[in-house]
Amino acid sequence: MFLRQYVPMAIAFVMGVVFAVQYYVPHPASEELLTTVNDWLIVVSGFSMVLGLASLMGSHWAKVRRGVPGWGYSLVVFLGILGTLAVGIASKGKMFAGEGLTLTALGWVYDNMLVPLQGTVFSLLAFFMASATFRTFRARNLEAGLLLTAAFLVMLGHVPLGEYIWDKVLGFLPPKADQVMGWIMNVPNMAAKRGILLGVGLGMIATSLKIIFGIERAYMGEGE
Amino acid sequence: MRKLAEKILSMDRRAIYLLMASAALLPFLTGPLGLPSRVSPEVKAVYDRIESLPEGSPFLISMDFDPASKPELYPMAEALVRHAFRKNLRVIGMNLWVTGSGMAEKILSDVAEEYGKKYGRDYVYLGWAPGATNVILGLGQDIYKTYPRDYYGNETSGMPVLEGVRTLKDIPFMVDLAAGDPGIETWVVYGKAKSMAGGCTAVIAPGMYAFLNSGQLVGLIGGMRGAAEYEALLKEMGKATVGMDIQSTTHVLILGLILLSNFAFFATRRRR
């Protein structure tokens, strides 16, 4: 009970108060303390990577051992991890050899596998956005109508073809498409964002105070 | 009419995906649309700031993005580095995202080769170091302690390109190109650069306007459009300008789909 509950609470309190005060102390010792604790965080994250890797390898190995449907993909995970690790060690962590013109094996994996894969996944966003807007951007009520109109105007003003269409159809109006888009982004959009950010900021302070003072202990798990 | 409206409303999402793919491929078939992007004040502000730097000034560019954000931020980085080399500035490259190291290195070496710039004298690539916040804090205290060696293992102290540069305060202007966190907000909070601008993906650009309006950012290049505007200022047609054609066709398709779905929605609603 003491170790599982009171020690973590004491650590949270001490560290919380120390680093709240640290912000107001310009002395180099204060900045040194911040840098040191950030280094500790990196070290802890490094060790916790082992935990994560063990969990990942464990669950996939269980799938391979049990021969569950799709166990072949778990083998691919192992091949990917071990293969990239081997290639990275052989290339000494460098993407380019010499003066930066020749790709190492790691650089080849990066350029021909990671970059296209990440780009492909990110590009799915365009398709999902199209299907999401088709499904939900319907003027069911006033709020939905406002959202739809704002999105319409912003998208129109964002691209050269949209500006061209605006000039042809609504060119008689004084503001141009990009000016309307700029106004929507800089005025009502900014106001809403600032409002949300103000609330989020206060919420963060309150949540942090709750954790520092031990009022909120749910994140500790057992021992309630 | 009602049946048609209901069919439209229940359109298979795969049909929408097919339409999107067609819209994206259309510019490759028709050729460039040739429509110019109007330059926004926040992009012009970045351009003007670099233009105002005297020759030989150090210029820091932190390329904090991964391959997923390459379409938006790679052309932006290329355009900025081109501008810096054109102005004969001393370019200091680095990144806070480990997966972006390869791209950052490629941008600097490719553009440097174009302009005949020499490594170590005209530009340096510091590479990636762990602990984003620590790296920025460290740069604020001593660049050589934070990066004792560059990406290639060369000692940074004594490098001609870093002469007179000890901390971020010795760098008159820097740009952070970010796809998320760590990114522009991290630099604004922890960095103490004399003057800073940001470049980011279109989706997080609206959130960065708060820093622009408060003066913490001198300018902001948002998304591929921002990159295309910067290329227009440099009077060069790069990847961003080409990409805007695809954005144009896909945006107009989405607008068309929105109009279609609302038309169908109201057609069925009236009947009810």
Next chain:
Amino acid sequence: MTIFLLMWPLLAFGLELPLLSASDLPGDDGKAVLLLWPRMPYEASEVFYVVQGAEGPEGPFEEIARFPSNSHYRTERRAPFWTWRKGKDEHFFVVRTIGGRPLESGREYYFRLGVDLGEGPSFGPAVSAIPKPNWFDFKKLNNLIFMVLLAGVVLWFIGRARKKELFLRRIPGLDAIEEAIGRATEMGRPIYYLTGRLGMSSVSTIAATIILRDIAKRTAGYDAQLKVPHTDPVVMAVCREVVKGAYLEAGRPDAYNEEINFYVTDDQFSYTMAVDGMMVRERPAAVFLMGYYYAESLLLAEVGASVGAIQIAGTDAEHQLPFFVTACDYTLIGEELYAASAYLSKEPALIGTLRAQDVGKAFLTAFLVLGAIASTIGVWAGIEHKIDYFLDILRDFS
């Protein structure tokens, strides 16, 4: 010619050089020196002040800065009135480096000020100062006072909430949790809970783990299947403890399984694709997306919608809110995510902090309005320098 006409009395009768004073810059890390000197009658844009510094009394003096004499007045420094007197009767300059070398704390440096009429600077006598680090930055005093006040308000309302029931408005997203879990139980399909992209140092992730505890308790009670894929191993470790504790509290330790929380990868899109694949194969009945998200938000939410899951999202990432609002059934916006722990548990202490947040917001709104009115009056009446005293209280000087 203009300079000659303006300056001929000085050239004829001798230039009076300003009296320079040097001292440690207060409220800093001990690597800067503050130079002050009075305004002189001959100042003009054509006349330059030259600041030089040296590490010894005899030099060699190196040029630190050169600027027009009608600049660098006290008014131009960004500092609050309680640490810095504003005005145009004195000049200031903050020295941080000499010859590109940063100043060192505890070491004596020498400075001199020159006036250049165009024939080369004439220098006054050298003065010295020792930069020292300070333990408190008084520029942030207003910030500290506000923080202490807010903490006091939070603690006061916690005490008040213990005595009197405080009203909480409905949050539909949190009310729908019961419905979502019930649906998953009836359909016999799993519940997916995602905690976002950031680690435990993010307040939104902490809020997500708090909500997870409540959801895990309910799924234990209903005997539904819960899956929590993770992108951060530290968050996974914390969530394992949270879920275990929740199952114990629900009296279902037998139903607990370590594999409820599992690590996928920390790479953004690899994680997204892995989770999307799981959602397409297992077709969860309910998906909870709580925490901080980036570009993967729509990729996750849209796939969840396509498999027919009821989706409840909660994030303080305002740039992803439009995607969640579009693709999810319920969305907790910003601080509603932080309010979840109070809302779900109904504990007085937690509800009290929500009320304190509201009071804080009321004060902020009042200051916004007052500040806007004050700034406007300042500009209209030409008394901006007086209004600055009030606005300084509200400014951030970090």
